[in-house]
Amino acid sequence: MKNYVIIGNGAAAVGAIEGIRSVDKDGGITVVSEEKHHVYSRPLISYLLEGKTDETKMLYRPADFYEKNGAEVLFGEKAVKIDPEAKKVTLESGKELCYDSLCIATGSSPFVPPIEGLETVKNRRSFMTLDDAEALESALTPEYSVLIIGAGLIGLKCAEGILNRCKKITVCDLAPRVLSSILDSDCAAIMQAHLEKLGIEFLLDDTAVKFEENRAVMKSGKVVDFDFLVTAVGVRANSSLIKDCGGEVDRGIVVDERMATSIKDIFAAGDCSETTDITSGIKKVMAIMPLAYIGGHCAGVNMAGGEETLCNALPMNSIGFAGLHCMSAGSYEGELYEEKTEGGVKRLYTENNLLKGFMIIGDIDRAGIYTALIRNKTPLDSLNFELLKKSPSLAPFGREYRVEKLGGEV
Ligand SMILES: Cc1cc2nc3c(=O)[nH]c(=O)nc-3n(C[C@H](O)[C@H](O)[C@H](O)COP(=O)(O)OP(=O)(O)OC[C@H]3O[C@@H](n4cnc5c(N)ncnc54)[C@H](O)[C@@H]3O)c2cc1C
Numbered sequence: 001m002k003n004y005v006i007i008g009n010g011a012a013a014v015g016a017i018e019g020i021r022s023v024d025k026d027g028g029i030t031v032v033s034e035e036k037h038h039v040y041s042r043p044l045i046s047y048l049l050e051g052k053t054d055e056t057k058m059l060y061r062p063a064d065f066y067e068k069n070g071a072e073v074l075f076g077e078k079a080v081k082i083d084p085e086a087k088k089v090t091l092e093s094g095k096e097l098c099y100d101s102l103c104i105a106t107g108s109s110p111f112v113p114p115i116e117g118l119e120t121v122k123n124r125r126s127f128m129t130l131d132d133a134e135a136l137e138s139a140l141t142p143e144y145s146v147l148i149i150g151a152g153l154i155g156l157k158c159a160e161g162i163l164n165r166c167k168k169i170t171v172c173d174l175a176p177r178v179l180s181s182i183l184d185s186d187c188a189a190i191m192q193a194h195l196e197k198l199g200i201e202f203l204l205d206d207t208a209v210k211f212e213e214n215r216a217v218m219k220s221g222k223v224v225d226f227d228f229l230v231t232a233v234g235v236r237a238n239s240s241l242i243k244d245c246g247g248e249v250d251r252g253i254v255v256d257e258r259m260a261t262s263i264k265d266i267f268a269a270g271d272c273s274e275t276t277d278i279t280s281g282i283k284k285v286m287a288i289m290p291l292a293y294i295g296g297h298c299a300g301v302n303m304a305g306g307e308e309t310l311c312n313a314l315p316m317n318s319i320g321f322a323g324l325h326c327m328s329a330g331s332y333e334g335e336l337y338e339e340k341t342e343g344g345v346k347r348l349y350t351e352n353n354l355l356k357g358f359m360i361i362g363d364i365d366r367a368g369i370y371t372a373l374i375r376n377k378t379p380l381d382s383l384n385f386e387l388l389k390k391s392p393s394l395a396p397f398g399r400e401y402r403v404e405k406l407g408g409e410v
Pocket of ligand 1: 007011080107127158319
């Protein structure tokens with residue numbers, strides 16, 4: 001009987017467990033989980049603050065998931081060392097776990113910028129975990145002013161989550177626009193205006209350079225007083241375990257199409273790893289939940305001796321902030337088609353008869369069809385793209401394509 005060890009307990013770990021079990025029903029699975037919670041859906045932590053969900057509804061898999069899959073979870077345990085020769089993982093508690101096949105699914109950690117005086121700020125937190133959300137929930141009062149450093153996805157999700165829990169929210173970012181890694185300046189301006197209407201104040205092209213307890217001195221010279229500080233400037237892949245034992249690491253753990261690392265019998269998946277973006281051919285960390293699960297599943301199948309590859313990954317995001325949705329996927333290069341919509345904009349990028357990427361603010365209904373076109377590398381002249389540009393639906397696909405891709409008489 002094979003012994004599987006999975007380090008981490010997020011979407012990638014769930015994928016790995018289900019991948020292993022699709023091939024091997026009997027092997028022993030041990031999951032090392034630094035967090036003490038049953039696996040939950042990380043993107044829902046802001047909804048918890050908003051009161052739109054609770055811990056039970058946030059579960060990513062039902063309460064009996066581990067038991068049903070014959071997996072033992074070591075909650076509150078941290079893996080600190082891998083010995084690939086002895087095929088052994090050492091935990092902080094001193095416990096040792098032997099493996100035949102190992103999956104690193106450690107996700108990422110918030111990067112906390114080394115700003116002068118940060119240690120003088122008592123009320124501060126990142127916004128990555130259920131514990132962070134719960135800490136904010138119990139700390140905030142309706143009189144509080146909150147300063148969020150970082151206007152990326154995590155900073156804005158935090159702002160949305162606490163909108164009705166405090167008096168004032170200020171979000172600052174060194175970048176000149178919000179969501180700078182996924183939106184261009186026009187789309188970002190629409191989102192910023194929407195959030196400003198809700199009362200969130202932005203200080204862009206500006207950031208805190210010094211803290212004096214509850215006061216931030218900004219690069220611009222402005223001074224911002226706050227009661228609570230959230231740092232959300234970015235994340236770093238948790239790749240040190242494999243780096244320390246000689247495995248190949250770039251911005252994330254380097255894996256092949258089977259999610260195998262450069263060390264025999266060690267796989268990696270999720271936010272800690274790099275996968276190839278099919279729209280650019282570049283290997284990158286694509287920190288999105290569906291990819292974490294799919295990568296984990298692929299790793300699990302291969303760990304158990306099956307065959308699976310992951311070769312259609314692409315960066316994509318679909319998020320909403322207080323009622324305004326935005327969706328983007330692929331890369332933004334090639335010919336641009338732009339359409340202004342009510343309160344939003346749609347941008348499609350085409351190159352060499354292929355849809356390479358898109359960015360939509362506002363009506364994202366059926367935009368998944370664009371994602372499918374990118375992922376399947378569908379030649380645009382094989383369908384009525386003129387119609388599809390204006391209104392994503394299945395009609396512009398020929399009947400043959402619909403039957404082949406979707407099955408049945410559609
Ligand atoms: C606020 C927020 C909003 C988001 N919104 C979206 C969204 O709308 N859509 C989307 O697709 N994605 C979103 N994401 C990203 C998404 O949550 C991640 O891509 C996904 O959770 C990655 O899964 P993972 O399993 O790779 O890592 P994680 O979910 O981070 O799980 C890794 C786990 O490993 C544990 N761990 C780390 N090191 C060790 C160790 N040495 N020993 C033991 N355990 C360890 C960690 O504690 C953690 O529990 C959001 C993220 C955040 C924070």
